Amino acid sequence: xxxxxxxxxxxVMGMTNKKSLKCEQHLGHNAxxxxxxxxxxxxxxxxxxxxxxxxxxxSVPSRFSPECPNSSxxxxxxxxxxxxxxxLYLCASSQExxxxxxxxxxGEGSRLTVL
Amino acid sequence: KNQVEQSPQSLIILEGKNCTLQCNYxxxxxxxxxxxxxxxxxxxxxxxxxxxSENTKSNGRYTATLDADTKQSSLHITASxxxxxxxxxxxxxxxxxxxxxxxxxxxxxMVKP
Numbered sequence: 001x002x003x004x005x006x007x008x009x010x011x012v013m014g015m016t017n018k019k020s021l022k023c024e025q026h027l028g029h030n031a032x033x034x035x036x037x038x039x040x041x042x043x044x045x046x047x048x049x050x051x052x053x054x055x056x057x058x059s060v061p062s063r064f065s066p067e068c069p070n071s072s073x074x075x076x077x078x079x080x081x082x083x084x085x086x087x088l089y090l091c092a093s094s095q096e097x098x099x100x101x102x103x104x105x106x107g108e109g110s111r112l113t114v115l
Numbered sequence: 116k117n118q119v120e121q122s123p124q125s126l127i128i129l130e131g132k133n134c135t136l137q138c139n140y141x142x143x144x145x146x147x148x149x150x151x152x153x154x155x156x157x158x159x160x161x162x163x164x165x166x167x168s169e170n171t172k173s174n175g176r177y178t179a180t181l182d183a184d185t186k187q188s189s190l191h192i193t194a195s196x197x198x199x200x201x202x203x204x205x206x207x208x209x210x211x212x213x214x215x216x217x218x219x220x221x222x223x224x225m226v227k228p
Contacts, residue, residue: 002158042119042218043159043204090158103149104206104216106158 003027006091006107013081014115021076021110023091031097032074033104034066037088049074050097081114088112117142119207119219127225132195136222138188138205146208150179150190153202153221162190162203195226 004025013019025032034046048056049068063085065077074091088111092104119140128134140148147166151159163174165181165188172179176199178191192199205219 002160004158040124040220042220045216092158103161103164104151104159106160108156108158111156 002105002107004091004093004105004107006089006110008110009108010111010113012113012115013078015081015083017081018077018079020078021089021091021112023074023076023107025072025074025091025093025105027093027105029093029095029105030071031094032068032071033092033094034074034076035090035092035106037090037109043090047076048097055097078112081112083114086112086114117207117209117215117217119205119217121203121205121219121222123222124220125223125225127227128195130195130197130226130228133191133193134195134224136190136192136203136224138190138219140186140188140205140207140217140219142186142207142209142217144210145183145186146210148181148188148208149206150177150188151204151206153204155201159202159204192224197226197228200224200226 007022031050036044045058046060047066063080067075088109090109091107094104095102122137149164150162152162153159163179176193181188202221202223204221207217209215
């Protein structure tokens with residue numbers, strides 16, 4: 001148990017569906033991240049929120065839409081995805097982004113399959 | 116361009132044997148280097164952090180080394196156990212705006228009985 005909870009753990013969706021991934025952290029951290037992990041590739045940073053403000057959008061297609069209502073919750077809204085978007089989506093948190101980034105605490109991930 | 120290269124990509128060893136995983140980086144300016152362990156179907160978990168002034172650090176059967184001159188790090192696993200089967204990811208942090216992290220592709224280790 002890392003203190004970062006992701007739901008759902010598995011998701012299968014069609015290309016025209018709308019779904020959301022949820023992440024919640026109980027560590028009192030101020031930075032939250034979405035990463036994409038595809039087979040045999042390094043983790044790819046998608047979005048960063050620091051003190052609820054989006055500080056990075058790593059050229060992610062608009063079919064992925066993040067939302068951070070507070071420092072403890074992070075969502076990734078999914079719409080009209082493509083089969084190549086199938087991957088493990090990892091949420092992480094850290095003390096802050098920047099000089100105090102420190103250790104990343106990851107959730108268990110949401111395995112997404114797009115049909 | 117900041118890069119982190121890990122080798123080998125995959126490794127199979129017998130239970131009880133030792134192994135060493137390698138991480139080479141071109142990240143600059145260097146802040147620190149972490150090794151993460153990722154069990155199948157789980158998120159990565161930090162094993163150890165190496166700062167510029169540290170050469171060696173141990174965490175149980177895991178020993179990490181850092182050579183800041185050659186920009187290389189290694190993770191040595193002693194007396195491997197079946198539970199060591201996982202992916203090991205090297206992550207290098209840079210002292211630039213946002214404290215950027217660069218991830219390696221990982222080494223997938225399988226320990227067989």
